[in-house]
Amino acid sequence: MKTKLSVKETAVSVVAFAVCYIVLLLVMFAMLAIVAMESVLPYIREHVNGVITVSVAFFIITAVIYIYFFFENKNVLAHVSKIIEIFFLLYLSLVLCTVIGKFIDPIARPLLFCPLMLVMFLRRRDALFINFVFATLLFIFNRYLNNIDQGGSVQMIESISSLLTIFSVGTFGIFLIKNIKNRLGCVLITLVLLVPAIVIAIVMRLTVMDEVTLKGMLNIAMYAALNCLFSVFLFMFFLPLFEALFSELTPFRLRELTSDNARLIKKLKANALGTYNHCVVVAQLAEACASAIGEDAELARAAAFYHDVGKLKNPEMFAENQSDYDLHKELTPELSVDIIRAHARDGAKLIKKYHLPELFADVAIQHHGSLPIKFFYYKALRMSDGSLNVANYSYPGPTPTTKIAAIIMLADASEAATRSLPDRSPEKVESFVKNLVEERMNLDQFVDCNITMRELTIITHTLVTSLTGVYHSRIAYPKLVLSKKK
Numbered sequence: 001m002k003t004k005l006s007v008k009e010t011a012v013s014v015v016a017f018a019v020c021y022i023v024l025l026l027v028m029f030a031m032l033a034i035v036a037m038e039s040v041l042p043y044i045r046e047h048v049n050g051v052i053t054v055s056v057a058f059f060i061i062t063a064v065i066y067i068y069f070f071f072e073n074k075n076v077l078a079h080v081s082k083i084i085e086i087f088f089l090l091y092l093s094l095v096l097c098t099v100i101g102k103f104i105d106p107i108a109r110p111l112l113f114c115p116l117m118l119v120m121f122l123r124r125r126d127a128l129f130i131n132f133v134f135a136t137l138l139f140i141f142n143r144y145l146n147n148i149d150q151g152g153s154v155q156m157i158e159s160i161s162s163l164l165t166i167f168s169v170g171t172f173g174i175f176l177i178k179n180i181k182n183r184l185g186c187v188l189i190t191l192v193l194l195v196p197a198i199v200i201a202i203v204m205r206l207t208v209m210d211e212v213t214l215k216g217m218l219n220i221a222m223y224a225a226l227n228c229l230f231s232v233f234l235f236m237f238f239l240p241l242f243e244a245l246f247s248e249l250t251p252f253r254l255r256e257l258t259s260d261n262a263r264l265i266k267k268l269k270a271n272a273l274g275t276y277n278h279c280v281v282v283a284q285l286a287e288a289c290a291s292a293i294g295e296d297a298e299l300a301r302a303a304a305f306y307h308d309v310g311k312l313k314n315p316e317m318f319a320e321n322q323s324d325y326d327l328h329k330e331l332t333p334e335l336s337v338d339i340i341r342a343h344a345r346d347g348a349k350l351i352k353k354y355h356l357p358e359l360f361a362d363v364a365i366q367h368h369g370s371l372p373i374k375f376f377y378y379k380a381l382r383m384s385d386g387s388l389n390v391a392n393y394s395y396p397g398p399t400p401t402t403k404i405a406a407i408i409m410l411a412d413a414s415e416a417a418t419r420s421l422p423d424r425s426p427e428k429v430e431s432f433v434k435n436l437v438e439e440r441m442n443l444d445q446f447v448d449c450n451i452t453m454r455e456l457t458i459i460t461h462t463l464v465t466s467l468t469g470v471y472h473s474r475i476a477y478p479k480l481v482l483s484k485k486k
Helices: 007-046 048-072 074-078 080-103 113-121 124-145 152-177 183-206 214-245 251-257 263-271 273-292 297-305 333-353 358-366 374-383 403-419 426-442 453-470
Strands: none
Touching: 007 048, 007 074, 007 080, 007 124, 048 074, 048 124, 074 080, 080 113, 080 124, 080 214, 113 124, 113 152, 113 214, 124 152, 152 183, 183 214, 214 251, 251 297, 263 273, 273 297, 273 403, 273 453, 297 358, 297 403, 333 358, 333 374, 358 403, 403 426, 403 453, 426 453
16 A cells, blocks of 8 residues: 655646546536537536536546545555546446436436446445545536436436435445456346335335326336446446456456466466466465455465466476476586576566566566575585575565565465475474564565564464365375275
């Protein structure tokens, strides 16, 4: 979490918000054009006071958004692409609601599209706030500029109904969809959101209906159901576009990136099976550790899958992919070190080549930090007079800059080392993992990632529990050959 913005970042974010506000005004006029159709200019002249009111209100709301993120989540302000993404979603939602409200029915507007999208690329608290902003923007526009061909009471009821639907059903959807791990689950959410959406639509419309009939109520219920259906359909359509345009790492995309059909995973499985199996176990460990300290478990799992893809360049030079013969026996320690430590840099390059998330590249190059490659350093010491520079036998860094990178550093080392232990009892594994964590602390591997001692303790405990579960002891099978009875 960014705690402070530089002067440059502050200036850029202010300019970005100013541009976004200007575009928001253009969107407002586009919505007016949809509402008034061919009579747009006379309509604007007739509602000039409303245009001024809405313009001022939109400016105040834009300023409030900036103030909120300045105090609550400066990471958003530090990334112009994130600012553009949020406002682009607001523009899109406002226009879609106006179009469907104009040509189908105001009740059928996809009011839930915006909140469902927001929770995919913002924290839940931020998504709730922007959802309230969307509700307020739509309410203000409807109240002052979208009353053509409607009576005053009907228009007010529609405005309040949409406000209430976005506030209540949208909030409900945000809390529900956060726990969904596949796209089909998002479709099933429609069935849950249908009920409150229909209830709100019927109750609000009853107050202005001249005659309450079963046909009228069914008609309202149908359009309210269309609200949910349109929202989920648009969500499913636009989410992949947002993932591609803004490099969003939604749970769905992370799952796709870690499936066996992902290009690099497929190559890893085909050309470096030992490394692939190692990555699978490290991913499980990283997911458990991230969940234990409140980090993004899906993101940690996905990043762990790619942390060793650099070994694809020389898979046979790494122990987990070798058979009986060790190729390093033919090489000097210096050459072996060059090959081994290159996999971190090669992994980052490969990840960027395949246009995968930047975080994956960061983890690939940081998961060994600046640690010495002890096996070959020790081998070189035995071949020398004992005066060697350990830096020449170490990874170049950088050290982990995020908690997820630190988790994967520990999970990677713990899994590889535990697999080599002759005694994998819980006591031995616990002692080994604790020593491993302490060694990295002593070598200043966590100074750049803001991880606490409490979190390291939790990670250690989680690793020990998980590893003893993976490498638990088994009974020895009797050496008995059975044959089929004659």
